[in-house]
Amino acid sequence: MKKLLDGHVAIVTGAGSGLGRAHALALAQHGARVVVNDVAGSQPGSPGHAVVEDIVRAGGAAIADGGDVCDFAAMEAMAARAVEAWGRIDILVNNAGVLRDRSFSKMPLDDFRRVMEVHLMGSVHCTKAVWETMRAQRYGRIVMTTSSSGLYGNFGQSNYSAAKMALVGLMQTLALEGARQDIRVNCLAPTAATAMTEGVLPPEALARLQPAYVSPGLVALVAEDAPTRTILLAGAGSFESAHVTMTEGIFIDGSDEVAAQVAARMDEIRDRRGERVPGTGFEQYQLELAKAGFDVPLPH
Numbered sequence: 001m002k003k004l005l006d007g008h009v010a011i012v013t014g015a016g017s018g019l020g021r022a023h024a025l026a027l028a029q030h031g032a033r034v035v036v037n038d039v040a041g042s043q044p045g046s047p048g049h050a051v052v053e054d055i056v057r058a059g060g061a062a063i064a065d066g067g068d069v070c071d072f073a074a075m076e077a078m079a080a081r082a083v084e085a086w087g088r089i090d091i092l093v094n095n096a097g098v099l100r101d102r103s104f105s106k107m108p109l110d111d112f113r114r115v116m117e118v119h120l121m122g123s124v125h126c127t128k129a130v131w132e133t134m135r136a137q138r139y140g141r142i143v144m145t146t147s148s149s150g151l152y153g154n155f156g157q158s159n160y161s162a163a164k165m166a167l168v169g170l171m172q173t174l175a176l177e178g179a180r181q182d183i184r185v186n187c188l189a190p191t192a193a194t195a196m197t198e199g200v201l202p203p204e205a206l207a208r209l210q211p212a213y214v215s216p217g218l219v220a221l222v223a224e225d226a227p228t229r230t231i232l233l234a235g236a237g238s239f240e241s242a243h244v245t246m247t248e249g250i251f252i253d254g255s256d257e258v259a260a261q262v263a264a265r266m267d268e269i270r271d272r273r274g275e276r277v278p279g280t281g282f283e284q285y286q287l288e289l290a291k292a293g294f295d296v297p298l299p300h
Contacts, residue, residue, distance in 0.1 A: 004223040006031035009086045011078065013037045013069050013126055014096030016047030019145075019192050022211035023093050023218050024051050028060035030219055032091065035065050035082045039096070042066035061086075069096045069122030075129040089130045091222045092142045094123035094167075104158040112159040119145075119163035123170065131183075140183035141222035144171045146231065147189055151242050168231060168244070175229040176280065184228035186221040189242065190214040191235025208236045245275040246284060251291035 010027045014020040016038030024034050034055060038048030042064035055062040063085060067074030082089050098118045100111035123144055134140025149157045150164025168187055175185040192214050193206035201209070217234035220226065233240040249269050252258050262269070278284065282298055289296045 001029070003029075003031040004219060005091070008032045008090040008222075009035075009082055009088050010091035010093065010222070011035040011037060011065075011082060011089060011126070011130065012093040012095055013122070014039075015051055015093075016040050019190055019211045019214060020093075020095040021047075021051050022192075022215045023095060024062070025054060026212070026215035026219055027091065027093075027222070028055040028058065028062060031060075033061040033086050034063075035078060036062055037065040037067060037069075037078060037096070039066065039068050069094075069125055070117050072125040072128065075125045078126075079129040079133065083133060088137055089133050090139060090141060092126055092130050092140070093145075093218065093222070094126055094143065095145050096122050097145065099157075100159060101156045103156050107159065112162075115159035116163045116166075119160070120166045120170075123167055127170075127174065131178075134178070134183050135181045138181045140178065140181070141226055142171075142174065142178075142183065142185045143218060143221050144168070144185070144187045145190065146171075146187040148191070148233070151189060151231070171231075172229060172244075179228070184226050186226065186228060187231045188214070188218055188221060189231060189233045190217075191233070213237050243277045245272070246278050246287065247272055248274045249287075249291075253292070 005027060008031065010032040012020050012024045012027065012034060015024040015036040024036050028034050036048045036051045038046065040047050042048055046064065046066065048064040048066065052062040052064045063081065065078045065081065067078045069075060079089060096118060098115060100115050102111065127142060130140070144167040146167050147160065147164040149161045150168065153161055171185045171187045178185060191209055192211040193209040213236055214234045217232050217239055221230065221232060231242040233242055247270060250265055252261050255261060286296050286298060
């Protein structure tokens with residue numbers, strides 16, 4: 001097997017089980033030295049320590065970290081440990097997450113805040129903790145874990161969906177801000193059988209949705225020739241990409257019935273023929289002003 005990550009240093013959060021464990025093992029298999037983060041702890045007998053033992057037993061290098069992604073100081077300490085051990089940080093995989101599923105009408109706000117804090121702010125904390133190191137070394141690969149629930153919605157997961165779509169927006173901007181330092185930022189939307197999906201899908205489907213089927217996609221997103229600003233969907237051996245697009249839409253001028261026309265012509269507005277994937281948010285301004293007769297160049 002061609003090793004894509006020889007000499008690289010990776011951090012994987014929530015790596016004691018499920019997808020995180022599969023990611024950590026796959027990164028190590030490809031030659032990366034791995035910080036295995038799991039909030040359950042880093043002592044012998046903890047899930048994270050067991051993953052470290054698996055990696056070392058297979059000839060790799062790994063250390064365990066028990067920091068909570070919701071604690072920024074703990075994430076700074078984790079990043080410092082990686083640099084102390086191996087001199088750099090090349091890869092961050094923001095994988096840690098929780099579920100508090102319930103319909104929005106019945107969901108306590110504490111459950112909404114908790115999911116947002118772990119998924120969104122946890123990813124922010126970890127990314128902030130490694131960002132300056134990556135900028136200084138002019139190299140970095142970061143993956144946010146999004147979800148089809150965020151991209152397309154899922155009943156009973158308003159908190160989870162909000163957090164997962166927020167990570168797409170975070171990825172979009174950080175990829176732009178990190179481009180000059182070769183920091184590439186992507187999203188992974190996995191479909192896998194984990195503790196969070198147990199009881200949701202039938203056993204025969206879960207048997208096909210092993211986390212190990214997702215991790216090759218993760219490796220591709222953090223390799224030296226990785227893309228940036230990609231939303232990669234992966235599961236059961238299949239890989240797809242998702243896009244946030246903008247249609248050509250319509251232009252209405254000089255009418256007192258603009259709202260009525262917008263309502264009546266919604267099918268035209270939503271027509272996907274000729275849609276585009278904008279390079280930045282400013283392209284909305286550019287398109288709309290162009291239709292109004294103004295030629296506005298993109299800012300540099």
